[in-house]
Amino acid sequence: MSGPDREALFFVGSAQAVADDSSQSSLLDTELNSFWARLNIWVQAAMYPRFKRRSLMSRLFLTAALACVMAIPAAFAADPATADKGLCQGDPIGAFYVTKVAGAEDDGVEAGEALCYRCKYGSRPMVMVFARQTAEPVAKLVKEIDAAVAANEDAQLKGFVTLFGEKADSLKDTGKKMASKNVPIVVAKDKNGPANYKLSDDAQVTVVIANESQVVARHEFSADKVDVAAVMKEVKQMLN
Numbered sequence: 001m002s003g004p005d006r007e008a009l010f011f012v013g014s015a016q017a018v019a020d021d022s023s024q025s026s027l028l029d030t031e032l033n034s035f036w037a038r039l040n041i042w043v044q045a046a047m048y049p050r051f052k053r054r055s056l057m058s059r060l061f062l063t064a065a066l067a068c069v070m071a072i073p074a075a076f077a078a079d080p081a082t083a084d085k086g087l088c089q090g091d092p093i094g095a096f097y098v099t100k101v102a103g104a105e106d107d108g109v110e111a112g113e114a115l116c117y118r119c120k121y122g123s124r125p126m127v128m129v130f131a132r133q134t135a136e137p138v139a140k141l142v143k144e145i146d147a148a149v150a151a152n153e154d155a156q157l158k159g160f161v162t163l164f165g166e167k168a169d170s171l172k173d174t175g176k177k178m179a180s181k182n183v184p185i186v187v188a189k190d191k192n193g194p195a196n197y198k199l200s201d202d203a204q205v206t207v208v209i210a211n212e213s214q215v216v217a218r219h220e221f222s223a224d225k226v227d228v229a230a231v232m233k234e235v236k237q238m239l240n
Contacts, residue, residue, distance in 0.1 A: 085198070086197070086198045086220070087197060087215045087218050088215060088218070089215055089216065089217060089218075090214055090215060092213055092215075093118060093197075093208065093210045093214065094118070094196040096116060096118060096190075096194030096196065097115065097116050097188075098114070098115065098117060098186035099186060099187050099189070100112065100114075100117075101171075101172045101175035101186060101187055102178070103161075103179040103180050103183050104180070104181070104182055104184035105181075106181075107184060114189070117160045121160075122213075123212050124156045125152075125156065125157050125158070125210070125239060126157070126158040126159055126160075126210050126211075127145050127157075127158075127159040127208075127209055128159070128162065128208045128209075128210065129145070129161040129205065129206075129207050130206040131163055131204065131223065132203075132204055133165075133204040133205070135223040135224040137223065137224060137226035138178075138205055138223055138226055139178055141207075141226050141228045142161055142178055142180055142185075144231075144232050145159040145180075145183050145232075145235075146159070146181060148235055148236075149183060150181070152239055157239065159183045161175075161185045161186065162186050162187070162188050163185065163186070163187050163188070164188035164190065164191060165191060166191055168187060175187065200220055202220075203221065203222075204221065204223040205222070205223055205226055206218065206220050206221075207221070209234055209235060209238060216234065216238050
């Protein structure tokens with residue numbers, strides 16, 4: 001494969017990788033800047049006779065690269081009507097880093113380890129609970145999710161609870177009290193929760209139900225008024 005072929009292949013792959021993870025906005029900016037710089041060189045080089053004999057493969061890759069990079073801005077453009085409304089059904093679920101504090105002792109992740117649980121679970125069906133405050137209904141929801149994970153091992157159902165807020169030590173203590181056999185309790189790296197999930201400041205608890213890396217449903221509650229039955233009903237429907 002010639003130099004231009006390799007360059008085109010690399011940048012098409014880079015653009016596709018960025019498009020697959022909308023949460024990495026800084027990476028998107030870097031990739032696009034680099035892409036446009038390379039593209040400018042290619043276009044200028046194409047105007048000189050010595051490039052007239054370049055292979056058909058190079059032309060095809062260049063065409064694909066152009067199409068890909070032109071599609072990216074549309075894919076990432078925010079809709080003003082929905083930008084601040086949180087994730088909606090069909091939206092992709094992005095990566096975010098957390099630190100495990102308790103629960104799911106047999107999942108191969110040690111307490112204190114930092115990782116992306118959403119990434120670990122891949123495209124499996126999952127229930128993600130984000131809590132800036134907790135109360136008895138939240139603990140009840142965790143127990144229900146724990147039981148559902150155990151009962152749906154064949155479907156590979158997963159779940160985890162992400163705590164977030166200003167006081168990390170307090171969050172860790174809370175997490176240890178909520179520990180369950182199958183559901184890890186973690187603390188978000190960002191004190192406001194993962195930005196790419198657009199969690200509402202008014203919601204003490206947000207539940208995101210997802211499958212195949214897309215949102216199936218999202219619920220927002222106050223910590224003392226979590227509708228556990230409604231959440232578990234949608235989990236059941238997702239699995240059937």
